[in-house]
Amino acid sequence: MKKTSNYLSIGKVAKEKKVTIKALRYYDEIGVFKPAYVDKVTNYRYYTKDQLYVLDAISLCVELGIPLKEFEKYRQQDGEFDLQKLLYDGKSMGETKIKDIRDRLGRLGETIRMVEARKNSVAVDEASAEATANQSDAKNQNAVTNESGETGQKSSMTYVDKELPARGLLTMKIEENESDDSKKILRLNMVAQLLGMRASYPAGMLFEYDDKGQLSKYVYILVEGYEECEDKRFRLLEGGTYTTFITSKIEKNEEIVTKTSEKVSEYKNLLIIQSDVIDSKDVEIQILK
Numbered sequence: 001m002k003k004t005s006n007y008l009s010i011g012k013v014a015k016e017k018k019v020t021i022k023a024l025r026y027y028d029e030i031g032v033f034k035p036a037y038v039d040k041v042t043n044y045r046y047y048t049k050d051q052l053y054v055l056d057a058i059s060l061c062v063e064l065g066i067p068l069k070e071f072e073k074y075r076q077q078d079g080e081f082d083l084q085k086l087l088y089d090g091k092s093m094g095e096t097k098i099k100d101i102r103d104r105l106g107r108l109g110e111t112i113r114m115v116e117a118r119k120n121s122v123a124v125d126e127a128s129a130e131a132t133a134n135q136s137d138a139k140n141q142n143a144v145t146n147e148s149g150e151t152g153q154k155s156s157m158t159y160v161d162k163e164l165p166a167r168g169l170l171t172m173k174i175e176e177n178e179s180d181d182s183k184k185i186l187r188l189n190m191v192a193q194l195l196g197m198r199a200s201y202p203a204g205m206l207f208e209y210d211d212k213g214q215l216s217k218y219v220y221i222l223v224e225g226y227e228e229c230e231d232k233r234f235r236l237l238e239g240g241t242y243t244t245f246i247t248s249k250i251e252k253n254e255e256i257v258t259k260t261s262e263k264v265s266e267y268k269n270l271l272i273i274q275s276d277v278i279d280s281k282d283v284e285i286q287i288l289k
Contacts, residue, residue, distance in 0.1 A: 007037060007046035017055055023068065030071055031081035033058055053194055054083070060193045061090030064097065095186055113246075113282065159245050159263060164286065166239035168226035170197070171206065174217040184219040188233075195231055197223040204283070207256060207272040215267075237273075242286040256285075263287060 014021045027033035033055055035045035074082045170188050185203045192199040200222040208216045226234055243263050273286040
């Protein structure tokens with residue numbers, strides 16, 4: 001009999017990964033996830049830790065919308081299970097769900113902005129008497145004339161200090177000239193699942209300046225259940241007072257410098273968080289120094 005001290009029993013795997021023993025036996029039967037060793041005497045199934053990432057991916061496909069009863073369609077003519085096609089189909093379903101969530105959050109964001117706009121209009125009305133008294137001076141101060149003689153209004157930014165709690169982030173660095181699209185967000189969601197964490201909302205970007213003013217950019221997602229995570233892609237963002245403001249979606253770092261220059265005297269040892277980066281008309285900038 002083979003020693004099983006280095007193996008995990010089917011019961012331990014079921015408990016650790018929160019799947020049923022019946023499902024594990026079914027995975028073995030159809031060939032999608034076979035045990036590393038089966039005791040010929042007891043017929044007990046045993047698994048190794050390094051194969052559990054496959055089980056995580058299979059479970060994620062089920063959560064994304066591929067029911068167990070449809071797994072049979074991935075069995076090939078030679079009887080082998082096409083795991084790669086299952087994972088690709090799961091990935092496609094995940095991307096569809098992310099797009100749907102983005103659309104819903106976009107509509108929710110529009111509603112929030114309308115509510116905030118109405119709230120701000122009340123505050124403006126309360127201060128209208130004083131504003132009217134100084135109207136002519138305000139117009140002269142805010143009006144600007146360009147070279148063609150046209151007159152415009154200087155844009156103003158409303159900064160609000162917010163007390164934000166500590167947040168667990170899963171990050172992926174953006175290299176120079178590399179795109180930072182939603183595919184990275186999807187990859188981070190899959191990584192979170194494999195690490196046993198729960199991906200949450202929002203997602204966004206981090207702009208981190210070191211003590212020499214050098215910039216590093218990251219895509220991030222908010223995660224929960226990270227207490228025992230030691231993965232180098234995880235970072236705990238400290239809680240505290242953040243200077244925040246709402247602005248349009250930012251594509252270039254030069255625009256970040258322009259937008260935040262009123263509150264940042266020197267871009268060193270600085271962290272700027274751009275929240276809700278995916279398909280948002282507006283984003284919230286959070287500055288921690």
